[in-house]
Amino acid sequence: MKKTLLLMAAFVAVSASAQVTEDFKPASTNQEGKQYPMVNSQRMVRAQISAPEANSVKLDIGGVKYEMKKDANGVWTGESAPQDEGFHYYQLNIDGASVPDPGSKYYYGASRWGSGIDIPAADEDFYTVKNVPQGSVNEVYYYSSVTEQMRHGYIYLPAEYYANPTKKFPVLYLQHGMGENETGWGAQGKTGIIMDNLIAAGKAVPFIIFMDNGLNARKPGEQPMGFGGPRPGGQRPQGGARPAGGQRPRMSGADFAKMARRMGGAFEEVLIKDIIPMVEKNYRVIADADHRAMAGLSMGGMQTHGITLNNPKTFAYVGIFSGGTIGADELTDIPDFKATNKVLFMSAGGKEKGMAEGEGSVINAAEGLKKIGINAHSYISPETAHEWQTWRRSLYQFAQLLFK
Numbered sequence: 062m063k064k065t066l067l068l069m070a071a072f073v074a075v076s077a078s079a080q081v082t083e084d085f086k087p088a089s090t091n092q093e094g095k096q097y098p099m100v101n102s103q104r105m106v107r108a109q110i111s112a113p114e115a116n117s118v119k120l121d122i123g124g125v126k127y128e129m130k131k132d133a134n135g136v137w138t139g140e141s142a143p144q145d146e147g148f149h150y151y152q153l154n155i156d157g158a159s160v161p162d163p164g165s166k167y168y169y170g171a172s173r174w175g176s177g178i179d180i181p182a183a184d185e186d187f188y189t190v191k192n193v194p195q196g197s198v199n200e201v202y203y204y205s206s207v208t209e210q211m212r213h214g215y216i217y218l219p220a221e222y223y224a225n226p227t228k229k230f231p232v233l234y235l236q237h238g239m240g241e242n243e244t245g246w247g248a249q250g251k252t253g254i255i256m257d258n259l260i261a262a263g264k265a266v267p268f269i270i271f272m273d274n275g276l277n278a279r280k281p282g283e284q285p286m287g288f289g290g291p292r293p294g295g296q297r298p299q300g301g302a303r304p305a306g307g308q309r310p311r312m313s314g315a316d317f318a319k320m321a322r323r324m325g326g327a328f329e330e331v332l333i334k335d336i337i338p339m340v341e342k343n344y345r346v347i348a349d350a351d352h353r354a355m356a357g358l359s360m361g362g363m364q365t366h367g368i369t370l371n372n373p374k375t376f377a378y379v380g381i382f383s384g385g386t387i388g389a390d391e392l393t394d395i396p397d398f399k400a401t402n403k404v405l406f407m408s409a410g411g412k413e414k415g416m417a418e419g420e421g422s423v424i425n426a427a428e429g430l431k432k433i434g435i436n437a438h439s440y441i442s443p444e445t446a447h448e449w450q451t452w453r454r455s456l457y458q459f460a461q462l463l464f465k
Contacts, residue, residue, distance in 0.1 A: 081105065081140065088165070090148075090179045095164040098151075104180050107140040108153065108162060115155050122151035122178075145412075146182035147450025148249050150175060168248055172240040177249065182450060187457050188251040193261035194220035198253045201271075203339045207330045209281050213274070214243050214336070217253050219260055219267035222345070229345045231268040231352035231464040233378070234332065235456075236275045236361030243274040246456075249449045255457055265460045268354075271340055275357070275364050278328035329368045333375065350401050354463055356380030358452040373398035378463050380406040382455040383413060383447055386426035389433045405430060406459045408440040410451035417441050438462060 085099035085107050097109040108120045113135025119126040122141050129139030150170045152159045161167060165176035196219040205212045222230060235252070237245035246252045252270060259265035341348040355376045357365040362384015369379045370387070374397050381387065386407050392398050407423035409416035416423055423439040430437035440458045442451040 088178045089181075090166050090177055091164055092166055097164045098162060098176075098178055100178070100180055104143040104146065105140045106144060106149075106151070106178060106180070107138065108151075109136060109138045109164075110153060110155075110162065111136050112155055117154075117156055119154040120151065121154050121159060122149055126154055144180050145445050145448060145450060146180050146185075147445060147448060147453065148177060148179050149448065150177050152176055169242050169244050170240055170249065184454070187258055188254050188453055189258075190254055191258055191261070193257055194224070196220045196222070196253055196257050196260075198247045203335065205278070205331050205335045207280060207327060207334055208278055212278075212331070212335075215247050215272045216340070216344070217247070217256060217270040217272075218344075219256060219269070221260075221267045222269070227345075229347045231266070231354070232340060232344075232346050233268055233270045233354040233356060233460075233463065234336070234376075235270050235272050236355075236357030236364055237272070238357075238359035238361055238383075238452075239276070242276065243272050246270075246272045250453055250456065252456065255453065256460065259457065259460055266464050268464055269340070269344060269346060271336060273328075273332070273336055275328045275361055278326065278331045280327050283327060328364065329371065332368060333372060337375075350375055350377045351403070352377075352464060354378030354380070356382065356406070356456075356459060357384060358382040358455070359384050359447065370395055370398060374401050377401055377403040378406075379404070380408075380455070380459040382408045382452045382459075383410060383416065385416070386421065386423055387430070388426060389429040389435075392430075392433065392435070399434060402435060404436050404438065404462045406438045406440070406455075406462060408442065408451070408455040408458065410442045410445040410447060412444065412446035413451075 082101050082103050085101045087096050088098050088100050091098065097107065099107045101107070106120065106122055108129065110118065112118055115137065118129040118137040120129055120139050120141055123144060125142070127139050127141050129137040131137045150168065151162070152175050153162050162176040165178060167174045168177040170177070196217055198215055198217050201214045201216050202211055219230070221228065235246050237243065256265065256270065260267050340346060353376050355365050355369055356379065362381040365379060365381055366384060366387055369376050370391065373395050379402065387405060407426055409423050411417050415421050424441070427437040427439035440455060442454045445451045
């Protein structure tokens with residue numbers, strides 16, 4: 062019996078191996094000159110690392126650890142199951158220690174600098190660098206009166222900002238998700254590339270984008286925000302594993318709304334008192350609500366939800382990507398939001414159950430908002446989950462609605 066089981070296991074392993082298409086190519090996110098990791102036409106990831114003294118090496122991607130095999134030279138190789146199109150965080154697990162892959166470029170996500178990989182997508186043309194007028198993504202340091210410290214962000218300036226030195230531009234304030242920082246939208250999100258291509262194609266008007274860290278803002282003596290602990294609801298961090306049973310207790314719409322109104326924390330004050338005045342002082346912008354937008358993904362979407370409702374006369378355009386919804390009932394006591402708002406956009410990945418379909422979906426929320434006179438839009442990213450491809454597509458869709 063034991064021999065039979067071993068033979069069956071070997072057969073399964075051989076069969077699985079035979080199903081792998083051997084057309085792997087180095088990932089576009091690799092460090093220069095590095096061959097691994099690789100991706101094939103099945104969207105499988107193959108990793109490789111030399112670790113001759115290791116006893117176990119695994120490829121950890123999408124919340125699943127895949128065993129890798131060692132050859133006679135101590136080089137470990139292994140591949141994952143097919144992954145969704147787009148960007149994914151991953152790491153290698155060597156004898157129980159999770160470490161970055163030395164072949165990958167590093168990105169900040171899951172509250173650490175680590176490996177990331179882009180899986181080729183059928184629609185990647187919209188975030189592919191092209192020979193079009195190029196804007197720039199620049200680092201910005203500024204002093205915060207709220208935190209009493211220097212802070213750091215990034216600003217996207219469209220090509221026309223330089224070509225037309227007298228023109229003033231609208232601004233989008235764009236926020237990252239939990240466990241990420243101000244680098245996320247420029248690196249993982251490819252914001253500058255998306256905008257350059259949209260503007261060149263005439264699909265979006267030129268506008269400025271400011272990207273800041275929504276997690277590290279705190280007043281002197283204040284403790285860090287508790288996003289690292291158990292989460293009360295919503296989606297897991299991109300690439301994270303699901304809890305036992307695969308489900309979370311669902312929050313009521315009223316409870317979610319109350320939580321969202323508090324999500325900004327000290328960052329809300331930093332944005333209103335420091336960032337917006339700094340941008341409007343140092344850059345050529347149109348400094349009014351009609352030319353000001355805010356959007357964010359996941360946690361950043363929840364912050365956008367809370368900040369824009371708490372400051373209803375500040376932003377005319379609002380985008381929430383995989384960050385829940387704004388319900389029509391929330392606006393009953395906020396007439397200024399309805400009076401000021403020009404576009405309210407909500408999106409989710411098609412695999413994000415609850416937000417993509419059903420009673421609490423972004424589609425249903427948008428329909429409810431339209432009934433009370435809000436110019437609401439919904440978007441579902443096909444065949445993606447709580448991940449960067451959903452948010453790249455969301456920015457692409459949202460940007461085309463802004464400032465028109």
